[in-house]
Amino acid sequence: MLFYSYFKTLVGKEITVDLKNDLSITGTLHSVDQYLNIKLNNIKLANPAKYPHMLSVRNCFIRGSVVRYVQLPPGSVDVELLHDATRREARGG
Amino acid sequence: MDPPLILPPNIDDVPPPGLALVLELDKPLLVQLRDGRKLLGTLRSFDQYANLVLEGTKERIVVGSQYAEVDMGLHIVRGENVVLLGDIDPSLDPPPGLSLVPEAEIRRIQKADKEAERMKGTFRTRFDFLMED
Amino acid sequence: MAEEADATVKEPLDLIKLSLDERVYVKLKGDRELRGKLHAYDQHLNMILGDVEEVVTSVDIDEETFEEIVRTNKRMLPYLFLRGDGVILVSPPLRS
Numbered sequence: 576m577l578f579y580s581y582f583k584t585l586v587g588k589e590i591t592v593d594l595k596n597d598l599s600i601t602g603t604l605h606s607v608d609q610y611l612n613i614k615l616n617n618i619k620l621a622n623p624a625k626y627p628h629m630l631s632v633r634n635c636f637i638r639g640s641v642v643r644y645v646q647l648p649p650g651s652v653d654v655e656l657l658h659d660a661t662r663r664e665a666r667g668g
Numbered sequence: 669m670d671p672p673l674i675l676p677p678n679i680d681d682v683p684p685p686g687l688a689l690v691l692e693l694d695k696p697l698l699v700q701l702r703d704g705r706k707l708l709g710t711l712r713s714f715d716q717y718a719n720l721v722l723e724g725t726k727e728r729i730v731v732g733s734q735y736a737e738v739d740m741g742l743h744i745v746r747g748e749n750v751v752l753l754g755d756i757d758p759s760l761d762p763p764p765g766l767s768l769v770p771e772a773e774i775r776r777i778q779k780a781d782k783e784a785e786r787m788k789g790t791f792r793t794r795f796d797f798l799m800e801d
Numbered sequence: 802m803a804e805e806a807d808a809t810v811k812e813p814l815d816l817i818k819l820s821l822d823e824r825v826y827v828k829l830k831g832d833r834e835l836r837g838k839l840h841a842y843d844q845h846l847n848m849i850l851g852d853v854e855e856v857v858t859s860v861d862i863d864e865e866t867f868e869e870i871v872r873t874n875k876r877m878l879p880y881l882f883l884r885g886d887g888v889i890l891v892s893p894p895l896r897s
Contacts, residue, residue, distance in 0.1 A: 576682075577843050578882065580674050595831075595887070596702065596751060608688045611847075611884070612718070618754075628706050628730050630763035632698055632754030636689060638718050641702070641751045645882035647849070652880045657841040657849060658821055660674040664843055665818050 577664040582607040584651070590615075591646040592637055598626060600637070611639035686716025692753060697722075700751040706730065708756070709743065717747035729774045731781050735766050736774035816893060817842055825850075826892040827883070832858040837881065846885030853878045 582604070591601040592613060599622070602615030616634045620626055692711050699707040699720065706729075709722030725740040762768065769777075810816055817825075820839050827835040827848070837850030857874045 576676050577674065577841060578847050578849075579682075580677050581841070581849075582882075583677075584674065594751060596704075598700075598751075600752075606688070609682060609685060610716075612688050614688070627733070627763050627766055628698065628728060628735070629754065630765075631756050631761035633757045633760070635752050635754040636692065637752045638747070638750050639884075640748070640886070642884050643887055644878075644884070646878055647880040647882055649879040652840070652849070652851070654822070654840045654851065656674050661821060661841045661843075662818070663676070665814065 576609065577660050578611060579607060579609050581657070581660070582611065582613070582645075585647070588648050588651055590648065591621075592642055593644040593646065594637070594641050595643045596641065598629075600635070602635075605634070608639075611642065613637045613639065613642065613645075686714070689714045689718070689720075689753070692755065696756045696758075698728075698754040698756055699745060700754070701745070702749050702751055707740070707743065707745070708737070709740075711753070715747070718750045718753075719747040720745040720750065720753075729771075729778065730766065731774060731777045733766055734769045734774060734777060735762065736769055736771045738771055814842075814844065817846075817891060820891075820893040823894045825894065828889040828892075829883075829887045830889060831887070833887075834858075835881070835883065840880075843885070846888045846891065848883045848885070848888075850881050850883060851879065853881045855881075 585604050586606060588604055589601060590604050591599060592615065593599045598620065600615060600618050600620055602618035605614040605616045607613055614634070614636050618629075618633065618635055620629055623630060689711065693714075694710060694712070697709065697711050699709070699722065701707065705727060707722060707725050708728055709725035711720060712723050713721040722743045722745060725743040726737045727740055729736050729738065808819070810819070817839070823839060824836060825839045827850070829835065834856045835850060835853055837853035839848060840851050841849040855876050855878060859872050859874070861870045861872060862868070863870055
């Protein structure tokens with residue numbers, strides 16, 4: 576549940592989600608669930624000309640399993656907190 | 669001292685699995701599938717795997733700046749094939765810059781386009797995504 | 802005692818625990834490689850890396866000669882969450 580808890584701290588922030596089909600979507604994180612499914616609002620595509628069908632979509636749900644990366648806003652990463660949470664998780668906490 | 673921000677969640681704070689799409693019920697949606705197809709329809713039901721029941725489904729075939737729509741009726745989509753669901757903004761649909769053509773025409777364009785792609789030899793990299801898992 | 806238990810390697814993930822806050826190399830599906838500082842991970846090998854260099858290798862075919870052209874694309878990312886299902890291997894930093 577570490578990353579679920581972490582992504583909840585990012586709600587309301589702008590993130591970029593890179594999908595396994597090479598789509599790259601930037602938007603405001605609306606919500607996340609325990610499967611790391613992600614809902615984004617006010618989305619923008621890195622390459623809109625290649626995916627014109629996405630222009631009619633403003634808000635979307637991304638299935639967690641198709642995510643390759645999430646690019647995180649630098650100001651929202653507290654490495655000490657992440658280290659502590661990771662050690663707690665590794666102990667089975 | 670500030671309390672840590674990344675604590676394991678309290679069990680009561682974790683929503684029951686698979687409620688993520690409640691707000692999308694009965695709305696017109698665009699469903700992007702792993703094989704590149706795009707379905708438009710109204711979401712009538714779903715579960716924790718994102719298996720979907722879509723009513724009044726249409727496949728939207730887009731090639732370049734042209735598109736066609738094919739009626740498909742009621743569909744059950746297996747969750748693992750779902751890439752994303754988008755809420756369709758009616759004021760932006762169909763997307764600006766796309767022109768509607770008959771199905772036969774889009775099939776012809778699609779075939780010519782695929783042939784050109786194949787000649788360029790870029791097919792493999794484009795479809796690696798499907799081979800995963 | 803807790804500290805001592807932390808430092809023993811009993812299972813593969815313990816080795817990754819020792820790499821926390823160190824630079825690691827991650828090989829991914831789809832001819833992708835990452836190098837970055839490991840800030841978080843879980844049992845699925847989901848990870849957060851910092852100061853990440855991503856290298857994507859792709860093979861194109863020249864339209865005239867049909868020769869294979871190997872391209873590498875590099876980009877730098879400040880912080881990256883990476884989903885564990887794409888991981889082929891994780892290599893801890895070299896210790897000398």
